[in-house]
Amino acid sequence: MAKSFLNNSTGKKRQSSIFSSECKICGVPATYLYYGVISCHPCKMFFKRNAQRGMEILKCGFDNDCEINVNTRHVCSYCRLMKCLQCGMKIEKIRSSRPKPNKTNRGRNVMTNLVETTSRTLVRFNEPEQLPTVNLLLSDQSTLTIDQWNLISNLSHCYDEYSGLSIGEHYIRKQNTLPLKLRFKAASLINLYQMMLEGGPLLYKNNRDFLSLSVNDRSILLRNTIRYAAGLSANFIVYQVRLMNYSAYYDAIGILSHPALIPVMKRMSKQLDFDLIVMKLFLAILPFSTIGYTVYSNSSPENLSDIKEILRIQDSYVELLWRYLLYKYNYEQAVKLFSNLIRPVFAIHAIIHKTLDIDWITDTIDSLVQQTDQTLTITD
Numbered sequence: 001m002a003k004s005f006l007n008n009s010t011g012k013k014r015q016s017s018i019f020s021s022e023c024k025i026c027g028v029p030a031t032y033l034y035y036g037v038i039s040c041h042p043c044k045m046f047f048k049r050n051a052q053r054g055m056e057i058l059k060c061g062f063d064n065d066c067e068i069n070v071n072t073r074h075v076c077s078y079c080r081l082m083k084c085l086q087c088g089m090k091i092e093k094i095r096s097s098r099p100k101p102n103k104t105n106r107g108r109n110v111m112t113n114l115v116e117t118t119s120r121t122l123v124r125f126n127e128p129e130q131l132p133t134v135n136l137l138l139s140d141q142s143t144l145t146i147d148q149w150n151l152i153s154n155l156s157h158c159y160d161e162y163s164g165l166s167i168g169e170h171y172i173r174k175q176n177t178l179p180l181k182l183r184f185k186a187a188s189l190i191n192l193y194q195m196m197l198e199g200g201p202l203l204y205k206n207n208r209d210f211l212s213l214s215v216n217d218r219s220i221l222l223r224n225t226i227r228y229a230a231g232l233s234a235n236f237i238v239y240q241v242r243l244m245n246y247s248a249y250y251d252a253i254g255i256l257s258h259p260a261l262i263p264v265m266k267r268m269s270k271q272l273d274f275d276l277i278v279m280k281l282f283l284a285i286l287p288f289s290t291i292g293y294t295v296y297s298n299s300s301p302e303n304l305s306d307i308k309e310i311l312r313i314q315d316s317y318v319e320l321l322w323r324y325l326l327y328k329y330n331y332e333q334a335v336k337l338f339s340n341l342i343r344p345v346f347a348i349h350a351i352i353h354k355t356l357d358i359d360w361i362t363d364t365i366d367s368l369v370q371q372t373d374q375t376l377t378i379t380d
Helices: 002-015 041-050 077-086 091-096 103-123 146-160 164-176 186-198 215-240 247-256 261-269 276-288 307-328 331-340 342-354 359-378
Strands: 018-022 029-034
Touching: 029 041, 041 077, 146 276, 146 307, 164 186, 164 215, 186 215, 186 247, 186 359, 215 261, 215 276, 215 342, 215 359, 247 261, 261 342, 276 307, 307 331, 331 342
Parallel strands: none
Antiparallel strands: 018 029
């Protein structure tokens, strides 16, 4: 009877630390309380590894303001650790959770540690000394160099300059306050896309590598790639704010353009499930691409005065994207994601082809190209 009572009380105590919720750090489903906070096992282990000295050696390459979720939790260890602490994880709970050493085995453990230490010393005796390195992500940095992490940071801020994502979020909030019959009307969607497209040229004007090119090369690249870069950026924002989840959105798209465009947009909604940093890096590649020459211009790559430099920049960005994918995912996932990036480009190509005769779209793009071209020429 006493044993049964003990088992019941132990079970109740154990259940008291089990919850049905989500990880307060990254948002994935979580059921256990670790170090004082409901969290998933990966975030628990991350905190256990980094809590003691993390604040001293970790650094953020993104102004200490990184968003931490299941897709970005590996990007910045510093901000992830800060979020752990802000959510209430306690360092002292790590210390108290360590098992006490068994006195009877203490002598045996000492001898074992001595042998292991001696073995490691002999093995590494002839190796060159490895000095401690302070970097952005410690051992998680993979093959990315400090300069490459800085470049990722710069390209990310270049994309964030016009806060296109906040434009989409504001639009969704405003629409949700309206009656169902008045939501996602054609006029409001035209205004939304015009505002998002207007941010597209900043992908060019804020990119130092693009500004380093000649006026002629900048003008050619701008005219032949802005439809892809600005269009993909705008549709990625629409995807991020969940606008593509509403059937009324596709109805409005059919009214604004052509009903044949609806299946293309629905197909795209299944092709934009990418990490935010991955999409930012991919959008940085497009301005240096020759993707639009054969369809929308009579010019050819030979008209560019320094094609070698343009391809060098493009290759460096492609390598950066590939290394980031390897850092964040395993090799198989990286290959799949890298190959899947071309799918939304095909969708954008189809959208551009079907909207060439829609005045408000072509007028918006032409105006953006003209204004940006003039700005780049004046500031040269």
